[in-house]
Amino acid sequence: MVNISLMIEEEIKSVSAFISELNQNEHSHIGYCGKDSVEIANSMIEDITDIPYNKSFLTAYEHDELIGVLGFDADLEGNCAEIWGPFIKENKWDIVTSMWKEMSELIPDKISSISLFPNKKNNRVVKLANDLSFNKHSEQTILDFSRTRKSEIEDVSIVELSEVYFRDMIRLHDDNFPHTYISGKQIIDRRNEFRKVFIIENNNDLCGYIYVEAEPAYGEASIEFFAVKETERGKGIGRQLLLAALSWLFTINNIKSIRLCVNSNNQKAINLYKKVGFQHLHDLCFFTKEL
Numbered sequence: 001m002v003n004i005s006l007m008i009e010e011e012i013k014s015v016s017a018f019i020s021e022l023n024q025n026e027h028s029h030i031g032y033c034g035k036d037s038v039e040i041a042n043s044m045i046e047d048i049t050d051i052p053y054n055k056s057f058l059t060a061y062e063h064d065e066l067i068g069v070l071g072f073d074a075d076l077e078g079n080c081a082e083i084w085g086p087f088i089k090e091n092k093w094d095i096v097t098s099m100w101k102e103m104s105e106l107i108p109d110k111i112s113s114i115s116l117f118p119n120k121k122n123n124r125v126v127k128l129a130n131d132l133s134f135n136k137h138s139e140q141t142i143l144d145f146s147r148t149r150k151s152e153i154e155d156v157s158i159v160e161l162s163e164v165y166f167r168d169m170i171r172l173h174d175d176n177f178p179h180t181y182i183s184g185k186q187i188i189d190r191r192n193e194f195r196k197v198f199i200i201e202n203n204n205d206l207c208g209y210i211y212v213e214a215e216p217a218y219g220e221a222s223i224e225f226f227a228v229k230e231t232e233r234g235k236g237i238g239r240q241l242l243l244a245a246l247s248w249l250f251t252i253n254n255i256k257s258i259r260l261c262v263n264s265n266n267q268k269a270i271n272l273y274k275k276v277g278f279q280h281l282h283d284l285c286f287f288t289k290e291l
């Protein structure tokens with residue numbers, strides 16, 4: 001007998017450990033949440049706020065054993081939600097239909113678009129996305145640069161974005177990433193001690209920028225956005241920006257690795273990341289569905 005119900009506060013630890021365990025394996029990995037159970041727990045409490053986890057996440061138990069977790073992270077302003085999961089024990093996949101149905105009933109009418117982000121090798125969730133008529137939006141490649149290889153980073157000069165270049169940076173970002181979740185202006189507003197934009201300019205002309213975020217509490221950092229003006233490409237500016245970003249991020253003691261997510265079709269950028277020393281971690285499929 002399987003018991004599916006809304007998640008409660010007392011389950012945070014066991015649910016995070018459960019997701020963490022499944023996320024270690026590419027065949028059950030979902031891209032929205034990491035692999036570290038403490039980080040997953042904190043994300044559930046701190047990031048899933050528009051509709052808290054106790055109204056958006058379901059757990060499934062067989063006898064006293066946790067066998068499934070499925071929920072969503074709603075963005076009520078953006079009218080969309082990211083589906084976390086389904087995380088289901090390998091031999092218990094038959095509960096997915098009931099879990100999905102119950103979760104769907106929790107999604108408010110205001111949400112008009114939902115997305116799934118399984119690892120490309122997570123065949124069951126990829127098949128579920130197809131069966132539920134999700135559209136495959138893109139494939140994303142995740143690359144990683146580990147601190148153990150810090151000595152390979154060449155010395156380069158690092159220049160932070162200053163107000164003089166705000167307008168050019170906003171234009172460069174918005175032209176290159178018109179459909180992304182964050183605008184150039186929002187990036188500028190987000191900057192702080194651990195979120196920085198570095199630039200390369202030539203004769204007061206902005207050639208390129210890179211936006212990075214560090215989360216020292218979790219030992220992680222990421223390259224979020226990175227673009228070079230079209231007329232300036234192929235001159236090594238992208239490489240310089242990446243090296244500057246890596247150098248600065250590794251000045252923060254706790255950072256163990258630097259991640260990035262890039263469209264798998266963007267071979268030019270992937271080649272550059274690999275040349276600089278990033279290593280391929282895994283590929284994810286981004287699916288969306290209009291409700």
Ligand SMILES: CC(C)(COP(=O)(O)OP(=O)(O)OC[C@H]1O[C@@H](n2cnc3c(N)ncnc32)[C@H](O)[C@@H]1OP(=O)(O)O)[C@@H](O)C(=O)NCCC(=O)NCCS
Pocket residue numbers: 176224225226227228229232233234235236237238239240262266268269271272275
């Ligand atoms: C990806 C991107 C940032 C690269 O910037 P870039 O300044 O052209 O990068 P680089 O010049 O350092 O390297 C690009 C290529 O030029 C080559 N190159 C570097 N210096 C060079 C030089 N002096 N002369 C000729 N070629 C050179 C590099 O070897 C590299 O070759 P490869 O494609 O065979 O690997 C740029 O193409 C871009 O803005 N793209 C759109 C936005 C984007 O896709 N961003 C990344 C995803 S977030």
